[in-house]
Amino acid sequence: MTWFILRRxxxxxxxxxxxxxxxFLGVRALPGDPxxxxxxxxxxxxxxxxxxxxxxxxxxxxxxxxEYLRQTLSGNLGxxxxxxxxxxxxxxxxxxxxxxxxxxxxxxxxxxxVLAGIVAAVRRGRLxxxxxxxxxxxxxxxxxxxxxxxxxxxxxxxxxxxxxxxYVPFTEDPVGNLQRMVxxxxxxxxxxxxxxxxxxxxxxxxxxxxxYIRTARSKGLPERAVVGVHALxxxxxxVVTVLGLQLGALISGAVVTEQIFVIPGFGKLTVxxxxxRNYPVIQAVVxxxxxxxxxxxxxxxxxxxxxxxxxxxxxxxxx
Amino acid sequence: xxxxDVTDLTVxxxxxxxxxxxVKEISFSLEEGEILALCGESGCGKTVTAMAVxxxxxxxxxxxxxxxxxxxxxxxxxxxxLMRQVRGSEVSVVFQEPMTSLNPSFxxxxxxxEVLRRHENLSRAxxxxxxxxxxxxxxxxxxxxxxxxxxxxxxxxxxxxVMIAIAVACSPRVLIADEPTTALDVTIQxxxxxxxxxxxxxxxxxxxxxxxxxxxxxxxxxxxxxxxAGRAAEQAPVEExxxxxxxxxxxxxxxxxxxxxxxxxxxxxxxxxxPGMVPSPLTDPDGCAxxxxxxxxxxxxxxxxxxxxxxxxxxxxxxxxPGHPGEQP
Numbered sequence: 001m002t003w004f005i006l007r008r009x010x011x012x013x014x015x016x017x018x019x020x021x022x023x024f025l026g027v028r029a030l031p032g033d034p035x036x037x038x039x040x041x042x043x044x045x046x047x048x049x050x051x052x053x054x055x056x057x058x059x060x061x062x063x064x065x066x067e068y069l070r071q072t073l074s075g076n077l078g079x080x081x082x083x084x085x086x087x088x089x090x091x092x093x094x095x096x097x098x099x100x101x102x103x104x105x106x107x108x109x110x111x112x113x114v115l116a117g118i119v120a121a122v123r124r125g126r127l128x129x130x131x132x133x134x135x136x137x138x139x140x141x142x143x144x145x146x147x148x149x150x151x152x153x154x155x156x157x158x159x160x161x162x163x164x165x166x167y168v169p170f171t172e173d174p175v176g177n178l179q180r181m182v183x184x185x186x187x188x189x190x191x192x193x194x195x196x197x198x199x200x201x202x203x204x205x206x207x208x209x210x211x212y213i214r215t216a217r218s219k220g221l222p223e224r225a226v227v228g229v230h231a232l233x234x235x236x237x238x239v240v241t242v243l244g245l246q247l248g249a250l251i252s253g254a255v256v257t258e259q260i261f262v263i264p265g266f267g268k269l270t271v272x273x274x275x276x277r278n279y280p281v282i283q284a285v286v287x288x289x290x291x292x293x294x295x296x297x298x299x300x301x302x303x304x305x306x307x308x309x310x311x312x313x314x315x316x317x318x319x
Numbered sequence: 320x321x322x323x324d325v326t327d328l329t330v331x332x333x334x335x336x337x338x339x340x341x342v343k344e345i346s347f348s349l350e351e352g353e354i355l356a357l358c359g360e361s362g363c364g365k366t367v368t369a370m371a372v373x374x375x376x377x378x379x380x381x382x383x384x385x386x387x388x389x390x391x392x393x394x395x396x397x398x399x400x401l402m403r404q405v406r407g408s409e410v411s412v413v414f415q416e417p418m419t420s421l422n423p424s425f426x427x428x429x430x431x432x433e434v435l436r437r438h439e440n441l442s443r444a445x446x447x448x449x450x451x452x453x454x455x456x457x458x459x460x461x462x463x464x465x466x467x468x469x470x471x472x473x474x475x476x477x478x479x480x481v482m483i484a485i486a487v488a489c490s491p492r493v494l495i496a497d498e499p500t501t502a503l504d505v506t507i508q509x510x511x512x513x514x515x516x517x518x519x520x521x522x523x524x525x526x527x528x529x530x531x532x533x534x535x536x537x538x539x540x541x542x543x544x545x546x547x548a549g550r551a552a553e554q555a556p557v558e559e560x561x562x563x564x565x566x567x568x569x570x571x572x573x574x575x576x577x578x579x580x581x582x583x584x585x586x587x588x589x590x591x592x593x594p595g596m597v598p599s600p601l602t603d604p605d606g607c608a609x610x611x612x613x614x615x616x617x618x619x620x621x622x623x624x625x626x627x628x629x630x631x632x633x634x635x636x637x638x639x640x641p642g643h644p645g646e647q648p
Contacts, residue, residue, distance in 0.1 A: 211419040218375055218414075219434040219485065220407035233424045309424065309469040 001312060004305055012298045019290040020072070023283055024065050032277045038081050055081075072287070078280035087284045090269065095288070097167060098266035100177075101184055101257065102250055106243075108189035109196055114239060116193070117200025121208060122227055132197060139194025144253055148187040148260040155183060165262040184261045188253050192246055199242045203235035210234070236307050244300035251289060320391055321348035322525050323372070323493055328385035330367050330376065340603045341367040343549045344385070349493065352519055354526045356540035356557070358533065358572075362597055364549040365529045369495045372527070373410045374402055389493065408438040411486040415498040417479035421470040427454075427481050428466030431488055438489045453484040457514050476507035480514065487518055494518070497529045512539050533576055537561060542633070545569045548598055548608035551627060555634040565636035567613050568593070607639070615640040 035052040036043070052058050056067060071078065077087035120132035156164035163180050170177040207213065208231050216230040255267030262268075266285065273281035305312040330342040342364040349355050357365040370376050372387055374394065387394045389409060394402065414420040421430060431453055432446035441449060447466065454462035457480040470478055479499060486494055496515065500508040516539055518524050528540055536543050536557060543560050545553040545568065553566040564570045574591035595612035598604075607613070610620040619639050627635040 211414060211416050212422040214375065215412075215414060215420045215482070215485070216422070218373060218406055218412040220403045220405070220437060221433070222403060230422050230425075234422070307424065309426075310471050313469070313472070 001305065004312070005302055008298055008301050012294050015294050016291060019294070020069060020287065021065065023286045023290065024068055025061075026286075027279055027283050028061065028064075030277065030282075034081055034277050034279050037277050068283070077284040077287075080281050081278050082276055082281075087280050090281065091284060091288065094264060094266050094269045096169075097263060098254055098258070100170065101181065101188065101263065101265060102254055104181055104185040105189035105192060105250065105254075108185055109192035110243075112189070113193035113196025114200050117197045118204055118227065118232065120197065120201045121204030121231075122223075124205065132201070136194040136197045136201075139190045139197075142191075144187050144191060145256050145260055147190065148183070148257060151183045151187055152260070165260075167263045167265075180261075180263075184257050184263060187260070188250070188257045191253065192250060195246055195249075196239065196242060200235060200239055203238035204231055207231040207234045233307070237304060240300055240303050240307065244297050247293060247296050251292070320388075322351045322353075322390060323349040324386070324388045325368075325372070326386040326388075328368065328371060328387065329383070330364075330371050331382040332377075333380045333382065337601050338382070339600045340549055341600060342371070343603065345544075345546070345549075345551055347544050347551070347554065349525050349527060351492070351525055352523045353542065354515070354519060354528055354540045356528045356530055356536040356543040357546060358530050358536055358543055359546035359552075360531055360572075360597065362600065363546040365546050366497055368546070369497060369527050369529050370412075372493065372495060373406050373412060375406075375412065404438070407434050407491075408489040409491055410493045410495065411489070411491040413479070413482050413486045413494065413496040413499045415501055417475050417482055417502060420482055421478055423470055425469070426466065427468055427470065427473070431466070431481070431485050434485055434488045449488070450484070453488055454481070456487070456518075457481075457484045458510065459484075474507075475503055476511065479503060479507075479511055483511070483514055483518075487522065487524065490522055490524070492525060493527065494524050495527045495529070498531070499528070500535065501530075501532070508535075515539060533572055545572070549600065549603075550608065551635070551637065552609065553634075553636040553638075554627070555631065555636075559631060559634050563631070563634070565630050565634070565641035566609075566638045567615050567640075567642070568609050569636075570642075571612075607637075615642065 033048075035048045035055070035057055038051050039048045049058075056064060059067070075088065077091070079086055080090060116132040116135065120129045123129050152164045155162045162182055163176075166180055168176040168180060204227075208227070210231075212234075213226060213230055216226045221230075251267075254265065255270055257263070258265045258267035259271065266288070269281065270285045272278070273285060325348070326346050328342060328345045329340075332339045332341060345364075345368055347355065357368060359365050367376065371383060372389075372394065376383070383395060385395070389405070394405065397405070421427070428447060428450050431450035432441075432443070435441045435446040435449050436443070439446075450466050451462045454465055459465050459477060459480050465473070465477075470481070473481065479502075483499075486496075494515075499515070500511050503511060512535065515526055515528070519526060528535070530536060540557050542556050543554070544551050545560075545566065547568050553560065553564065553569045555563075560569065561573070564573060571591070571593040575593065577590060593612055598608050598611070605624060606621040607616075607625050610616045613620065615638075617640060625637045625639045627637045628641075630636055630641060
């Protein structure tokens with residue numbers, strides 16, 4: 001098991017290194033010259049050249065990359081070209097906001113999606129199944145920006161139950177923070193819950209038709225143990241896979257959701273940085289996203305091994 | 320009163336193609352410590368008959384009538400929560416497919432201990448200790464190590480022994496074994512059959528053995544019910560059945576045994592076969608279901624369905640032309 005985890009971690013580091021090269025090259029392939037943007041439209045060529053030199057933009061690409069990697073590893077992600085703030089400071093401010101939003105959305109999605117999936121599978125072909133699959137279809141089809149606008153109209157404008165937008169840090173005003181998080185969380189979580197519901201339902205259906213379920217029933221186990229222990233355990237690998245795969249969708253969903261609800265998070269930071277060709281911020285944002293992706297997939301792999309003894313034990317025999 | 324009395328059991332299923340008549344008016348009884356074989360070819364209703372006893376048939380599509388009494392208690396009308404107490408403790412099942420009947424995600428020890436904790440209220444540690452004893456009982460070496468292993472680490476024969484350990488964990492009165500050796504190598508089969516014989520001798524468990532293999536019937540069973548197209552064709556103690564088969568279907572099955580193969584041209588031995596096909600279970604016409612394939616058929620076979628008639632102390636056969644008692648298979 002230890003060997004298995006070590007191998008996976010090694011692979012993750014390789015992916016991150018490769019990712020850093022791609023990020024570095026990708027950002028430089030973008031059209032537009034950051035030195036021109038920083039200097040302003042009417043700046044003299046001399047000023048542009050000075051800025052280019054100051055930020056090392058006149059160096060050959062490999063030199064720039066090595067310097068970039070060295071700085072990144074020592075925790076220095078450079079300064080924003082917009083306001084000269086260190087990128088790490090900006091991230092420290094924005095990242096927790098998005099983490100809270102995605103974590104809450106994930107919590108809602110897992111609770112609603114997995115439960116609805118189990119119920120739909122167990123009550124297949126009956127009312128509960130139709131309600132759950134109908135909800136699933138709606139959750140997949142309705143775009144979050146539209147759902148978000150409708151939610152604001154209903155709950156904020158008409159009913160006046162919840163604030164329409166904005167953000168208060170949890171540490172300053174816990175109630176206000178949660179009040180403002182309810183709508184974005186639901187809007188972001190619903191589509192995700194729909195995907196999870198459908199995957200859980202089909203995984204549970206195939207598990208419930210397996211021979212070992214008949215064995216479990218022949219033991220006289222109550223249905224909640226047959227479903228909740230024997231079938232669910234074998235469906236969880238699918239659910240965990242979907243969780244890992246959908247993380248990308250969740251991040252891009254967060255970008256849209258943050259725009260609608262004017263939440264100063266990571267998604268908004270990304271959009272603003274791209275619009276102003278803020279190279280250091282774009283690099284940092286993509287690097288953080290890639291890292292999040294790699295770490296989540298690493299956790300998914302490790303969770304697999306815990307859930308599936310065949311993976312876990314084949315890893316052990318190699319070690 | 321016998322340990323288990325099945326009377327006029329009829330089971331059908333509602334399917335998209337219509338109502339399937341799987342089992343029709345089957346009656347049999349099972350005594351304590353007896354091994355009863357239900358035999359016949361695929362689709363004859365032997366598995367459905369046996370699975371009706373612990374009520375393991377799909378509840379929403381199954382139509383069942385008749386009576387199943389275990390120790391005098393009617394099982395067909397027992398409320399489901401009470402039925403769950405019967406399953407696994409008084410009636411338990413060993414399934415045909417050892418490769419897929421165990422849950423791949425849990426250790427063998429957990430899966431044995433689970434049934435003990437459910438029915439005997441044993442503590443975790445006590446259940447674990449019992450699981451080791453049970454593995455030893457069914458002939459698994461190094462049981463203390465084996466209980467920590469997962470099904471995929473065991474061979475097919477070992478898994479079937481684990482299934483048997485689960486089934487006998489709570490000392491059931493009736494053990495149903497559905498083709499327990501079919502998926503196993505021939506060399507493993509004999510060992511698994513020995514486990515059943517041993518359990519019957521040591522624990523007095525009554526066993527319903529479902530099989531298409533008359534060799535297995537001759538080897539282990541005390542009595543046999545031969546089924547054809549959902550009905551009992553013949554029922555007799557095994558020695559009597561093999562010595563004096565009365566139904567032409569039983570006779571055909573015996574002639575299909577490799578030991579009974581007849582010498583053909585060029586010294587090749589050829590297995591006898593029963594010509595024709597099993598009738599569709601979607602219909603239930605009058606007359607003998609076997610008539611289309613029967614070498615003894617007469618006009619009366621189509622006119623009415625032959626009833627089970629007594630041909631000896633415990634020998635019943637459903638045929639208008641049962642032949643001579645001395646006719647050799």
